[in-house]
Structure formats: C-alpha cells, structure tokens
Amino acid sequence: xxxxxxxxxxxxxxxxxxxxxxxxxxxxxxxxxxxxxxxxxxxxxxxxxxxxxxxxxxxxxxxxxxxxxxxxxxxxxxxxxxxxxxxxxxxxxxxxxxxxxxxxxxxxxxxxxxxxxxxxxxxxxxxxxxxxxxxxxxxxxxxxxxxxxxxxxxxxxxxxxxxxxxxxxxxxxxxxxxxxxxxxxxxx
Numbered sequence: 152x153x154x155x156x157x158x159x160x161x162x163x164x165x166x167x168x169x170x171x172x173x174x175x176x177x178x179x180x181x182x183x184x185x186x187x188x189x190x191x192x193x194x195x196x197x198x199x200x201x202x203x204x205x206x207x208x209x210x211x212x213x214x215x216x217x218x219x220x221x222x223x224x225x226x227x228x229x230x231x232x233x234x235x236x237x238x239x240x241x242x243x244x245x246x247x248x249x250x251x252x253x254x255x256x257x258x259x260x261x262x263x264x265x266x267x268x269x270x271x272x273x274x275x276x277x278x279x280x281x282x283x284x285x286x287x288x289x290x291x292x293x294x295x296x297x298x299x300x301x302x303x304x305x306x307x308x309x310x311x312x313x314x315x316x317x318x319x320x321x322x323x324x325x326x327x328x329x330x331x332x333x334x335x336x337x338x339x
Contacts, residue, residue: 199313209283214305217339221273221297222302223269228299253274255274
C-alpha cells in the first residue's frame with residue numbers, strides 16, 4: 152500500500168499540458184517581440200523629430216545672424232515661399248525661390264571672402280542648411296514663408312517620410328498617408 156501512494160504522488164506532466172504551456176509562452180513571446188518593434192520604431196520617430204527641430208532651429212539662428220536679408224522685404228518677395236526638397240543622402244537638394252537664393256555661392260573661399268553681401272550670405276546659408284537637412288531626413292520638403300510686414304516673421308515648415316510599424320492592418324493602410332511635420336515660427 153505504501154508503494155502505491157508513492158507511485159501516485161510522482162505523476163508528472165502529460166504531453167497535452169506541455170503543449171498548452173508552449174503555446175501560451177509562444178504567444179507571450181510574440182507580444183514581447185511586437186512591443187520591442189514598436190518601441191524601436193517610436194525611438195526612430197522621436198529621433199527624426201528631434202533632428203527636424205534641430206535643423207529648423209539652425210536655420211532660425213542663421214536668419215538671426217543675417218537680419219539685413221531676412222528682416223527685409225526680399226524673403227517675402229518669394230510668392231508662395233521658399234521651397235526646399237531633398238531625397239536623402241547622396242543627392243543634392245533642390246531650392247525653389249526667386250531672386251539670388253538659388254545661385255550657388257561660397258562665402259568661405261574666393262573673391263567673396265570676407266565680404267559676402269547679405270543676399271549672397273542668405274543663399275549660402277540656405278544651401279548649407281538644405282544639404283545638412285538632406286543628410287539627416289529622408290525625402291523631406293521644407294518651406295520658408297516670410298511676411299513683408301514689419302516686424303518680419305517667418306515660418307519654417309519641414310515634413311518628411313519615415314518608416315513606422317503599424318499596430319494592425321487598418322493602421323498600416325493609413326500610416327503611409329500621414330507624413331510627420333515640424334513647424335517653427337521665427338522673427339529674424
């Protein structure tokens with residue numbers, strides 16, 4: 152009788168119990184993997200937004216340094232604003248503006264040094280800024296719109312494309328339509 156009780160106490164697990172526990176653990180691990188993918192995507196999104204904010208602030212700083220141009224009526228003369236389009240590293244951004252802003256200028260070497268005019272300096276700064284944004288933001292569009300009324304105020308808007316992980320198929324179909332943007336209001 153004592154042998155029989157000892158044998159019943161050492162029963163163990165059945166194959167069915169092991170399979171059910173493996174399924175439960177697998178579902179849990181898939182949930183953890185999805186959460187990790189979402190957190191990595193959110194980190195990437197936050198990084199892109201931070202870079203856009205830094206680049207917009209960089210242009211605002213150059214606007215403050217060259218008030219002779221940016222506080223004048225010249226930026227407002229660009230009907231529809233100054234547009235900059237970039238396709239990412241390895242390509243040259245396109246600047247669409249009236250006046251001399253699209254002229255390639257180098258204020259660091261040559262005859263222009265040390266005296267670039269305020270128009271030349273604005274063109275140089277805009278070209279350097281467009282190249283810097285092009286190196287950090289994929290497929291971006293930027294627009295700088297300034298008023299001609301004193302005090303002059305400008306709006307710097309940047310939008311770009313970013314990769315994101317969708318939570319479900321409905322979100323995946325609409326996520327590609329939403330491009331993040333950053334807007335900065337500047338008074339040069």
